[in-house]
Amino acid sequence: MLTYEPGDSLAHRLDPRTKLAVQVAFAAAGFAHTTPTGLVALGVVAAGCLRAADASPVAALRDLKYAIPFLALGPLVEAARLGAPWFDPEAAVEPALASVRVLLVFFVAAAYVRTTPVRESRAAIQRLVPGRVGVALGVSIALVFRFLPLVRRDLRRVREAQAARLGSERRLDERLSLVAAGGLRRSFARADALALALRARCFAWNPTLPEIRFGRRDAPGLVLAAVLLASLAF
Amino acid sequence: MGMATEHESVELVGDELVGNIARAALFAALMGAGSYVSFPNPISPIPVTMQVLVVFLAGIFLGPVWGGGSIALYLAAGGLGAPVFAGGSAGLAPLVGPTAGYLWSYPVAAAVVGLVVHGGVDIGDYRVSTARLVGAMVAGTVVVYAFGTLGFAYVQSVGLESAFWTASAAFIPAEAFKIAAAVGIVRSDAIAAQ
Structure with a gap:
């Protein structure tokens, strides 16, 4: 099952807020650019994210099995016709692209889950909200x-x-x-x-949190998130 | 790893809020655990999970605000990597995937059930008439399937009709069993004096 695994990959060392920013920006870019070109570009980014997390795409796919019937059925149902010619492949193109987009978002999200312990996610939420x-x-x-x-x-x-x-x-x-x-x-x-x-135990409003800090290594991640968000304008 | 220490004086969280946070967290955990529990369905090959039942119960027992909040907390924990979504999956992907509409509908549905049962935002007695309980859960079910169908249509770029037949129609009949189960729980006083 997809879960946090300790390690020292690049993604493990990033600030959790950087990783959250990349994920959200990636998902938004995926919805804005569901075209063959857009998805190829995002596919490269997704592969890079998996690489940075030292994660294998095959292991990540195993966790997606619940969604595979939906991803496959979408294009099939949309292309099916109740009369001749029974099947309209053109109608399947857009839903198929949408399925690929879900797959790519899934890879990027898997990189986050695999490399971020609960205490860091909690610290990130507490500083973001x-x-x-x-x-x-x-x-x-x-x-x-x-x-x-x-x-x-x-x-x-x-x-x-x-x-x-x-x-x-x-x-x-x-x-x-x-x-x-x-x-x-x-x-x-x-x-x-x-x-x-x-x-x-005197549950208080100001508990002690693990320190999370943006470092120089976060810069590429933050730039990536900014570029993905900027791409929404085009 | 170093610790970010707070140096101000300690400010305690109020007793009532502590109780509400604890219940919301446990309900969110119950919602997540419910995704692992499935029963064979007597009327269709698709197994029945406990999740929508927990959504109903959150609205009934915690009221619209904390019931909806606890289910929203379930989504937040899952988004950050708790294995609580269908089949034990986790992370942001299910929240933007084909079944995302269902997930986002759950906190709204819990709030709707809570609003109808408690007759407003404030929490009252959940032991209301059966008709009102059933009406509340039917309204919750409508919210779940409306969001679910719209979400599938949007995420998968298909028409609403395809979305309904692919992602919704087959699941709706089983909701009757969950509504009956929730009425049974409220009527049996199995959860006395909460």
Whole structure:
């Protein structure tokens, strides 16, 4: 699965804000230039991003499997006709370009996920979003990362208990309701315990964050983001 | 790595806000965990996931503001790399990909469900009439599929009709089961005294 991996590639050493800027600018440029020429140029940029992150495109593609039916179906459905000639290849061109664009954005985003630990993402959000909203957002994002594996385990336990009692023979809405109610009860209990722990530890508006700083190595990344954004004007 | 130390005096976060942040974070985690839970669908080959059910429950139990906020938090955590989107995927790509419309619809749908159930922005008693609960979730479902269809049409450059038949039609019938499940949870008092 696509996830953060420690390393010392160029992308690992960049400021997380630079990487966020490149991603957003890349996605915007992708939507503005969904033409063969535009996508070739963006493809070069995407390859460069994967290279900078020391990531393999094949491994990145494995994570995209959920989207592949949609990417393939879009062009096919648009080109299908309910009468002769049954298939109009010209109508498939634009949706096919759109699918390529999604693929390229995916590569660039994969480079971010692979090279950025949670604490850096949190620090970036807290510095990009001003004031207390940023602090609350940063803390909450870190908490979601922290609790996701626990809640997944809670849900798995409920399902195992359900299967052991032949609950899998029940109607779908009853099964959904039992699993969701179990997950909900445990999540509320965890939230209460967490709130208590946060208060006991003097949860404050000014926590200590890891230092993130723009360095000289961020310059090419920031220039790339600026160029991609400038391309929107053309 | 060095630490950016704050030297001012410590300012504590208020108790009520701490409770709301904790619940929103746990609901966002539940939403993410829900993407790993799927059931066989009795009426179509497409499996049913728990996610839209969690969107409904967020609106019902947390109200429009914190319910919508918790689902928005789910999107933010996923965008920054938490493996919470379909099939455990993560990062910015799903948020601009073919199913992006669905993802962006979730916080809006949770807020709509919360608004109808609680009858306004403030949180009240969620144990309202069944008709109102169902009406709220039907409105939420309309938001989800409207955003989902528009998003697919825009991202994949296809017409609205193709988008509806490719990305929406097959998923809609299963929503009835999720609405029934949510009504069951509220009626059973399984989550008493929240």
